[in-house]
Amino acid sequence: MPQVLLVDDDPDTIGWMTEFIRAEGFTVGSVDSLRAARIHLTRSKPELILTDLMLPDGQGIELVNEFEAGELPELVVITGHASVESAIEALRAGATDYLVKPVDIERLRGILQRVPKTEHLREEIGELRNELLRLGRFGHILGNSPAMRKVYDQMARVAPTSASVLLVGESGTGKEVAAQTIHELSRRKRQPFLPLNCGAVSPQLVESELFGHEKGSFTGADRQHQGFFERANRGTLFLDEVTEMRPDLQVKLLRVLETKSFMRVGTNEAIATDVRLIAATNRSPEKAVAEGRMREDLYHRLNVFPIHLPPLRERGTDIELLAEHFLAELNEQEQANKRFSPEAVAALYAHSWPGNVRELKNYVHRAFILADEVIEAELAPEAFLQPAHSPVLTIRIGTPLEEVNRRVMEATLLECGNVKRKAAEMLGISLKTLYNRLAAYNAGKGGSEDGADGLEDYDDEDDAPEESRRARR
Known part of the structure; x- marks a missing residue:
């Protein structure tokens, strides 16, 4: 049976949690101090540690220091309402999740259900690292530059946890692909991954998309609608361009993060949800806070684990690696054997790629269509060849x-692009x-x-x- 270690100095908490965890099919060990927990860990290696954040002789999060890198079991801190910010800091220090007192039974059951999968995730991440060394690929992401290796390390560290992630990067850097990779390396991989672009949906519809609505709650609501938080339960919700969300919706999003519940539009009935949130923006989130576009308290809740996705111009030889990959895909689809000339490859490196990976993919597709067998440098967009001049569009006088x-x-x-x-x-x-x-x-x-x-x-x-x-x- 998987083993759980309970660390809490409250006998009542130890009592009911021990009974509940055993009923879920685990063996349970319990101690009442940090020192006793350290002694216990020298004798056994539990799959899960549930520890009160504040103990008589220190903070429960200090137990992360008892394990070598890569060997930390799932560690969940338990905190009172007044210490939620401390729990966020615990996530940054290495905890995989947190529970707020009084502990919600369903949340605890969800954490217990994830425990047996931990070892498989470590093996999967190890296989991805080996694939990176061989093929320059990490999950859905292609690239082997030092800048991307740093990103992969961060993703591998945060993926097995339930911590919120904030992806920051220019448009076209692959934020959704990164979010999906994190999801597929998490304990939620068999549950839904749902993306929502907050900047591309009508502001009037975003609330209904996120939280759902009841029949008749507004004009056109002819049936009940389940929102993203309901459909993504036990899975991952990816909110792209989160800084474009209306301030009043940011308040409601913050409330969901704090209470793990939401209400459909048109009802006051709270619905519990267990969703891992990954947010993204192509703006500086700090600047968005300073300009009043993003609430500071929401920023801190989302910014538990920030990851910066570098622009393509800072990824060195990844430019050529990606271009060759996109070309190989097109060759396979069209049963062709086209290739880049050395001059065309040099032109790739000379361009600044303001649209990043998306722009590069579009360029390769266009060049593939125009080329016979060899993609030459003259097939590069005009901006490649004359970066100092903007193209001119001629329009006849009298055109509507x-x-x-x-x-x-x-x-x-x-x-x-x-x-x-x-x-x-x-x-x-x-x-x-x-x-x-x-x-x-x-x-x-x-x-x-x-x-x-x-x-x-x-x-x-x-x-x-x-x-x-x-x-x-």
Whole structure:
């Protein structure tokens, strides 16, 4: 049987928790101090340690120092309501989760159910490290540069825990891919992974998407709808562009993180949820807090374990590795054997890649279509060859303004490597406005008004509206 060590100086807590954990199929050892716990650990190696944060002779989190790197069992701290911030610090120090007194039985049961999988996760992470050495791949992520190796180390450390993760990086650096890799290395891997782009969904719909709604709660709510927190229970919820969320929704998100419960729109009934949250932003979160775009208390709750994803221009030979990988995929799909010339490879390194990995993938696809057998340097976008000059778009006098707007938008998208967020910034409009105009232009070509038939417009997976991504699936 798996073994649990309880560390608490409250006899009542030890009593009921011991009885409950045994009923769940574990053997239980219990001690009442940090010193006694250290002695116990010299005699046995439990799969789970449940420790009160504040003990008579120190803090329970100090037990992480009793284990070598990579050998720490799941360690969960138990704290009172007044010490939630201390629990966050414990997660940063190496704890895998925390419980708030009075302990919620279902939360404790969920932690116990994850325990037997710990060893498998360590083996899986070890296999990924071996694959990285052989192939330059870590889960879904390709790259072998020192900057990315640092990211992999951080991901391997945080994945087996339940700590919230904040991914920070420019648009196109692969934040959703990183989030999915963390999920698949966690104890929640067999449960749902649901992504939601907070910046690409109408502000009026975000609350319903997150928390769900009851039938009749607002105009058009003709049936009950389960939100992401309900559908992702026991799994992982990925909130991209979290700094774009309305302040009132940030308050509700913070409440979910603190209480592990939420309410559907149109009801006051609380629903318990056990969701691991991974958030992402392409902004500086500290700057977003300073500008009032993000609540400081929410930032600290999400920033338990921050990971910075480096831009492609800082990843050295990963540029060539990724380009060759994308080209190999296209060769396999099209039964071709195209290759880059040495001059084309040199051009890859000369470009700054403002759209990062997404821009590189789009470029390789375009060059593949245009090339015969060898992709030459002249197939590089004009920005590669003349970085100091912007392309010129010629428009005949008298062209209808709607047509002018459409052509300028499409040309700007092409210039940005189809990175829609960068195109929106260059055009001086919001990302949502850009999506709406693209949908309208597509509708004019025969697509639907809501853009559902024009999914080719949304080929930037990280930036696509959630409605379009669901339609794709």
